[in-house]
Amino acid sequence: MRIANRVLAVAVALVLAGGGLLIAAEIAWAALGHGPLVIPYNDWYARARVDRWDTAGPRSLFLVLAVAGLVVVALQLVRPRPRSVALQSRCARAGVSRRALEQAVARRVGAQDGIVSAKAAVDRRRVRVVAVTRRAEVDLRPRVEQAARASLQHAGLDENLAVAVKVERDRS
Amino acid sequence: MTGQAITGATNRADRRNRAGLVLTALILTAVGGYGLARGWGAFGDTAASDPLLAESWRTFVGRNQTPFWAGAALASLLLAWIGLRWLRAQLAESTPRRIDLTHHGDGGATVIMPAGAAQALAADVERYGGVASASARLTGDQDAPEVDLRVDVADSCNVPALLARIEDDALERFRRALDLEALDANVEFRLTTTPSRRRVR
Numbered sequence: 001m002r003i004a005n006r007v008l009a010v011a012v013a014l015v016l017a018g019g020g021l022l023i024a025a026e027i028a029w030a031a032l033g034h035g036p037l038v039i040p041y042n043d044w045y046a047r048a049r050v051d052r053w054d055t056a057g058p059r060s061l062f063l064v065l066a067v068a069g070l071v072v073v074a075l076q077l078v079r080p081r082p083r084s085v086a087l088q089s090r091c092a093r094a095g096v097s098r099r100a101l102e103q104a105v106a107r108r109v110g111a112q113d114g115i116v117s118a119k120a121a122v123d124r125r126r127v128r129v130v131a132v133t134r135r136a137e138v139d140l141r142p143r144v145e146q147a148a149r150a151s152l153q154h155a156g157l158d159e160n161l162a163v164a165v166k167v168e169r170d171r172s
Numbered sequence: 173m174t175g176q177a178i179t180g181a182t183n184r185a186d187r188r189n190r191a192g193l194v195l196t197a198l199i200l201t202a203v204g205g206y207g208l209a210r211g212w213g214a215f216g217d218t219a220a221s222d223p224l225l226a227e228s229w230r231t232f233v234g235r236n237q238t239p240f241w242a243g244a245a246l247a248s249l250l251l252a253w254i255g256l257r258w259l260r261a262q263l264a265e266s267t268p269r270r271i272d273l274t275h276h277g278d279g280g281a282t283v284i285m286p287a288g289a290a291q292a293l294a295a296d297v298e299r300y301g302g303v304a305s306a307s308a309r310l311t312g313d314q315d316a317p318e319v320d321l322r323v324d325v326a327d328s329c330n331v332p333a334l335l336a337r338i339e340d341d342a343l344e345r346f347r348r349a350l351d352l353e354a355l356d357a358n359v360e361f362r363l364t365t366t367p368s369r370r371r372v373r
Contacts, residue, residue: 002186005193014255014259015255016258018252020249020250023251028245031241049225053219054213054221058207059208062211063204065204066207069196069204070197073201087331087335091339091357092357092359095361097360151363154363155363
């Protein structure tokens, strides 16, 4: 999302910078008595005098503008997962990298006896852990939760994040 | 400092991009929405069947040619300036800004290279137990410098204790070395399996 925003921001900034300079240059050039440089404004002017608001051409243009605007607004409303989870600190702004925390929790849970593999996903309020086991007879959930909590405790985040555990049976 | 719910989730450049994009998108939506509404007769059938460039507009521009086009040129240049500033902000995020930390005294000037000072801070933090590696970068400006510190630590490291040591020790020493009254710091820890490269002081 952040990368998409960066790309979009660069594109919009380029359009603003390039478009603004081009329009200013066209105005200056026209003031000197010359015709269009790049923008065919004479054609646009002639069409704008004829085209009506309720005709297909302008409607299509306005539809594209409105949809593009709404799509970008909708994209901005999506809250991305945090890049880092905040730590209590005295003066600095401090946090633990979310991705690194997910990997650390998965490593610790995966190292538990009976666990074949594990995945962790951290959002703003909790850690979701999915552990895979081949054992059917034992309830591994408490042990998995304990391992995940131990990881959070080392990171100083055990009070900030809740832990949700799901243990799946490996049927392969 | 009580951490916000999340730190570093969106840094300044991300927030600016988001704000800029929302503003641009709202303008597009408003223009597009107005055009569609007018075309569909929301402002009456006469307004819908008007040409895009109304006679009254052409008369107005014809009567005020010089101020109108001068204003349009200025507005275009303003847009171009905003676009260029926005582009520059993207580049500034990826390249460290030069911060002048020169101290002028009676007998001359002391020049401190920001990159060197940040490197020294990182090396200082790397000496702490549990730290695998560290990197630092000075950002902000002369009046309000900030330091971004990234610390890779072992999974088993006690992060809160390490943070307290960094705040009380490394950052404080760094602030004093640069002769700064205040220093904003952003510290990000990354948990890793890489063994600590602890060095003895």
